[in-house]
Amino acid sequence: MAIARDTEPLGSSLEIGQLGLGRAELLGMYRNMMITRGIEERGHILYKQGKIPGSFYTGRGNEAASVGVATAMRPEDGGTPLHRDMGVHVTRGVEAWRILAQYMGRADGPARGRDGNVHLALIEQNLISMVSHLPAMMPVAVGLGLAFRIRGEPRVSVCWYGDGAAARGDAHEAMNFAGVRRLPVVFVCDNNQYAYSTPPQFEYACANLADRAAGYGFEGIVVDGTDILAVYEQAQRAIEKAREGGGPTLIECVTFRMEGHAVHDDAFYVPSELFQEWAKRDPIGRFGLWLSEHAQLGEAEQGEIENEVKALLGEAQRRAEASPMPDPAELEQGVYAESTEAPGDTDA
Amino acid sequence: MAIARDTEPLGSSLEIGQLGLGRAELLGMYRNMMITRGIEERGHILYKQGKIPGSFYTGRGNEAASVGVATAMRPEDGGTPLHRDMGVHVTRGVEAWRILAQYMGRADGPARGRDGNVHLALIEQNLISMVSHLPAMMPVAVGLGLAFRIRGEPRVSVCWYGDGAAARGDAHEAMNFAGVRRLPVVFVCDNNQYAYSTPPQFEYACANLADRAAGYGFEGIVVDGTDILAVYEQAQRAIEKAREGGGPTLIECVTFRMEGHAVHDDAFYVPSELFQEWAKRDPIGRFGLWLSEHAQLGEAEQGEIENEVKALLGEAQRRAEASPMPDPAELEQGVYAESTEAPGDTDA
Amino acid sequence: MPEMTYLQAISDGLRQEMRRDERVFVIGEDVGVYGGAFKVTVGFLEEFGPWRVIDAPLSEIAIAGSATGAALMGLRPVAELQFADFVSCAWDHLVTVAAKQYYRAGTPVPLVLRLPSGGGFSGGPFHSQSPESSFTHVPGLKVVCPATPRDAKGLLATAVEDPNPVLYFEHKHLYRRIKADVPEGRYTVPFGKARVHRAGDDVTLVTWGAMVYTAAEAADELRGEGISVEILDLRTLQPWDKQAVLESVAKTSKLLILHEDTRTSGFGAEIAAQVAEEAFENLDAPIKRVAAPDTPIPFSPPLEKAFIPQVADVASALRELVAY
Amino acid sequence: MPEMTYLQAISDGLRQEMRRDERVFVIGEDVGVYGGAFKVTVGFLEEFGPWRVIDAPLSEIAIAGSATGAALMGLRPVAELQFADFVSCAWDHLVTVAAKQYYRAGTPVPLVLRLPSGGGFSGGPFHSQSPESSFTHVPGLKVVCPATPRDAKGLLATAVEDPNPVLYFEHKHLYRRIKADVPEGRYTVPFGKARVHRAGDDVTLVTWGAMVYTAAEAADELRGEGISVEILDLRTLQPWDKQAVLESVAKTSKLLILHEDTRTSGFGAEIAAQVAEEAFENLDAPIKRVAAPDTPIPFSPPLEKAFIPQVADVASALRELVAY
Numbered sequence A, B: 001m002a003i004a005r006d007t008e009p010l011g012s013s014l015e016i017g018q019l020g021l022g023r024a025e026l027l028g029m030y031r032n033m034m035i036t037r038g039i040e041e042r043g044h045i046l047y048k049q050g051k052i053p054g055s056f057y058t059g060r061g062n063e064a065a066s067v068g069v070a071t072a073m074r075p076e077d078g079g080t081p082l083h084r085d086m087g088v089h090v091t092r093g094v095e096a097w098r099i100l101a102q103y104m105g106r107a108d109g110p111a112r113g114r115d116g117n118v119h120l121a122l123i124e125q126n127l128i129s130m131v132s133h134l135p136a137m138m139p140v141a142v143g144l145g146l147a148f149r150i151r152g153e154p155r156v157s158v159c160w161y162g163d164g165a166a167a168r169g170d171a172h173e174a175m176n177f178a179g180v181r182r183l184p185v186v187f188v189c190d191n192n193q194y195a196y197s198t199p200p201q202f203e204y205a206c207a208n209l210a211d212r213a214a215g216y217g218f219e220g221i222v223v224d225g226t227d228i229l230a231v232y233e234q235a236q237r238a239i240e241k242a243r244e245g246g247g248p249t250l251i252e253c254v255t256f257r258m259e260g261h262a263v264h265d266d267a268f269y270v271p272s273e274l275f276q277e278w279a280k281r282d283p284i285g286r287f288g289l290w291l292s293e294h295a296q297l298g299e300a301e302q303g304e305i306e307n308e309v310k311a312l313l314g315e316a317q318r319r320a321e322a323s324p325m326p327d328p329a330e331l332e333q334g335v336y337a338e339s340t341e342a343p344g345d346t347d348a
Numbered sequence C, D: 001m002p003e004m005t006y007l008q009a010i011s012d013g014l015r016q017e018m019r020r021d022e023r024v025f026v027i028g029e030d031v032g033v034y035g036g037a038f039k040v041t042v043g044f045l046e047e048f049g050p051w052r053v054i055d056a057p058l059s060e061i062a063i064a065g066s067a068t069g070a071a072l073m074g075l076r077p078v079a080e081l082q083f084a085d086f087v088s089c090a091w092d093h094l095v096t097v098a099a100k101q102y103y104r105a106g107t108p109v110p111l112v113l114r115l116p117s118g119g120g121f122s123g124g125p126f127h128s129q130s131p132e133s134s135f136t137h138v139p140g141l142k143v144v145c146p147a148t149p150r151d152a153k154g155l156l157a158t159a160v161e162d163p164n165p166v167l168y169f170e171h172k173h174l175y176r177r178i179k180a181d182v183p184e185g186r187y188t189v190p191f192g193k194a195r196v197h198r199a200g201d202d203v204t205l206v207t208w209g210a211m212v213y214t215a216a217e218a219a220d221e222l223r224g225e226g227i228s229v230e231i232l233d234l235r236t237l238q239p240w241d242k243q244a245v246l247e248s249v250a251k252t253s254k255l256l257i258l259h260e261d262t263r264t265s266g267f268g269a270e271i272a273a274q275v276a277e278e279a280f281e282n283l284d285a286p287i288k289r290v291a292a293p294d295t296p297i298p299f300s301p302p303l304e305k306a307f308i309p310q311v312a313d314v315a316s317a318l319r320e321l322v323a324y
């Protein structure tokens, strides 16, 4: 029986090559983290400008976890990212302008204004758009893995959930079924140590959520979710293991929710020391430093990347704001599908 | 973190006194096991005679587990026994004739014909009548413990569930909440190694279901569910620990479902060797032997008990058959309660 | 044309779908070795193997939810819940994820959920329910309730082809009781088209499922009294054939709705509301409903009999309407 | 009499119940330190301590289920779900255990579930729903939908006293928008008694929740046209005040039902069905319903506006009825 184990921090001595990542990939990951944060920062501003209806959520502090896992996935893999996982969509290539359009309820957001904020995903990328009810997407993610297994495809489903959502029955049924059938599913628990205002001691009574994997007959791993290389290493190992028929793994990415639950929440209930402590472990800052120490990322190149991201986001915002509002005349269309065409059936 | 551990079998050298059980109690337990089995055997006959409508379920093979745990409970404790736990009702004093009346859909069954078979419990005994949906009573049992904790009462709730039902979300939410709040709840998993036709390897992928307790921050114990003294010892320890504020324990009673899932099921899918093997561990047979070796239960006394139980059941059947069918004129009564009187509020 | 029970027709139809389209698979509790609680999938494991006939753990959320996931990846799951009553455990998944996914994200969920429903055999409050009405209130789901072997097979084929989540309620009390000729080959029965179970002129009786037979017996009784009842079997509740009902009411001017589920907010209310609005000028009497009373369905035979609408209840409601 | 918002009235009422009866406790996600997502329980943790104001894990089944267990042991739980939408997660517990326990076992379940419901602020498909209709189909549950601060407080007191599971739907869009005088002391508002929001003669408009205000605005518009609308606020759907509706219809001969939830099989259908049956001779026009269309509730403002019934929709339906 597997016991949850902590992963070693990736020391500076680690050879990049060991992870199978070249310099271009590393800089790409860095860029994706910056785009992710940039989109969410733009969103914040748009929200304050009254351009985003409803509420607004970000994944600040979770960029290493989301981008790290997504980088380890292959295009044919699929999954169900959640509200702190914008980095997954960015990494798999959802264009920034469409995300901003989504925030603003425009017709060009992936949900065409029918749903909001991070309730988006492109089926072409084998990602399934989340619902609010947490973690109702977990059994669906297991179903992706089930489909891959039934068809004998070497594909893997990645199933995200939060430390709070871990308490719900859906998490249990999903992990149990995946374990029993050794389905190609990798569970990623974004443990940002809060569920809205609720701290871990009121959510669960085990030391690590990864401990629960043992009860489902697979391996549980705790990883520093602010260290993108550590996340990548574990995700890649787990995903490839699943692909080879080794069954599920649960990876718990320990991070910290660096803002309130949503834009209206000032997180008064979080001890400020915690914010201070975790600010030192900012995933982008950490990776930037690592890149400068180990991948010759100099100030000039760093500035270039920043400018490029800034330009991309400026253009994205312009394009998003130019996107029309959805047409109320279409309100009642598309409740039922007419076509039986198989969606997401991307196997070769 | 607690790790599930197997209990030592109670060797013949064990002093009865250590368990706090005198000879009268031991014989009482034996008698309760025999009544339990007797009721279910009568039920079987009544069913074949066409006197029991619907289906019919028994807990054959589970008598040590159900009677053993119930004996360890105090009258002020409560809980939610299931369909293999008739021994709990018998031990806590539900009269046999009312159980047979329930089977037959009579007005004097605890459910007054509104519900059937083992869907019965007396609130005066702090037991809550089960629903079919498994294991929907688990969160309710946790609520009993929550009430005891809120009022600061030294009472414990016992929460039964099966190996199959363990896969459902309700089990997870219940155990997680009880663990987080260290509620006075003892979880008893009747692992009879089948869920209808489904064997353990299709239900769960851990070695023992008790392993899951670790994920909820409490202790898990595997006990031989055919050994009533072993069951009693563990149940008593766990219940008293909960009473003293030590939080939940999960006791997995390993038994074997000695019949089909219900009366219509011939269990063709169960390898016959398993029945043969487990027949040797019949809980009543084992305890009878133990009593003859350690408590001077001789043939005469044994015969007396058997006759007494037989007489009791004969009388019970007569009385049950004399009970009227419910009056259809009352069908629409009692959907809503009129009185606000507090039920089950038995604290002194 | 072979004669088949309602149960055999479902089994036959499902087998044909699995032979026709290898994307179709079944998943549920005890559907493999055991062949399902009602033996619909007996022999399937042997024919289609363990990855197309999947014995699931006791996990309705995992069953329905993973079926949705597989559907989103292009498979055609036919999930079985052991009793329709247990669909309450998968309610959240169905209304929150499956029903809304296409509207929100544009991704069809071609899922069939088989739900053995209905009472009449002392199954008690948790093995006898008819939960179809609740789902008619959930946009995005389709609801199917066959009454005959022929429809059972044909509607199942349509359900498997449909790109939406379809709740297929099979009435347990018809399983072995109802037998009829069923075409051997594959055929489909369209959703949203009522079947005239019996033509008549004096009063329209709209129903579905096992109540079709109760209705027919009542109509037999009234025939002796010179009253001619038109029985419409809706066959599907979402979509439902409003047109057929309105046309029949235009002819008879009187409407009785009959269902086995409880009365208040049952699907009968929706039918009544729509007819009351759209056929106001055609009605010569109040719309009546005969349905189970608003209680849980009880176990004991005399209580269950009082709960489930009986021929006499239907006949007397019809008489009242005719006399109005 | 102090002026209170709808939200303050709920908070005030709940605090009074907890002071009055120490069996009352609250349980829910973030109800403690945070004071609840909508701040209804701010200050409660300080006043009543952590075992009467229980921050639960993200576990709707555990919340509702353990509340039922505690109720069975004689406590008076008031459980909060963060949004009414999440009641789907507790559906099985509510319909299977809580609703049926008294009928089956004779044991009352005095449970209140607080459910912030309704749309109007771009909450999207999962934070804006009005799920009350679904529960009116479940015998054993009571359903409460206050529209005014005064009723919000008084119905909450009644709910806490009631020995049955009560679903208390509080409309989020009224929380801070609606303010009125509310008695300081404790009082109860009976279940099953409609409130005449405005008396009138020409047409009866039956509604509840936030739609009461939409109805009133439409009625204002029609007053200018010389049309007098009687608005009945049902206040509770189970039980519901059929008598009041029938009496009003006897006077006006015309009925419009208005609700924010989707149309098909919404509770409006039940009202229409009953009035169609019992007031057949009194009706001078078809019963009309104005309700949301059968879609999920969309996020983007223009779509959401098209989804939620607007004053203009109500006014034009009223005009049609009057002109009939």
Ligand SMILES: Cc1ncc(C[n+]2csc(CCOP(=O)(O)OP(=O)(O)O)c2C)c(N)n1
Residues within 6 Å of the ligand: A084, A132, A133, A134, A135, A161, A162, A163, A164, A165, A166, A190, A192, A193, A194, A195, A196, A257, A261, D029, D058, D060, D082, D086, D089
């Ligand atoms: C079933 C359900 N109940 C309640 C909520 C309301 N809610 C939204 S996010 C949240 C906290 C989630 O915590 P966690 O899973 O740790 O994710 P995080 O937001 O911290 O990333 C809650 C309670 C919900 N979305 N779904």
Ligand SMILES: Cc1ncc(C[n+]2csc(CCOP(=O)(O)OP(=O)(O)O)c2C)c(N)n1
Residues within 6 Å of the ligand: B084, B132, B133, B134, B135, B161, B162, B163, B164, B165, B166, B190, B192, B193, B194, B195, B196, B257, B261, C029, C058, C060, C082, C086, C089
């Ligand atoms: C939610 C739910 N799904 C399905 C069933 C049908 N069912 C009744 S008993 C049973 C097997 C239960 O197995 P287990 O929990 O091991 O209890 P056992 O009967 O073996 O004592 C099943 C599947 C049910 N009662 N509840």
Ligand SMILES: [Mg+2]
Residues within 6 Å of the ligand: A162, A163, A164, A190, A191, A192, A193, A194, A195, A196, A257
């Ligand atoms: Mg969290």
Ligand SMILES: [Mg+2]
Residues within 6 Å of the ligand: B162, B163, B164, B190, B191, B192, B193, B194, B195, B196, B257
């Ligand atoms: Mg079992």
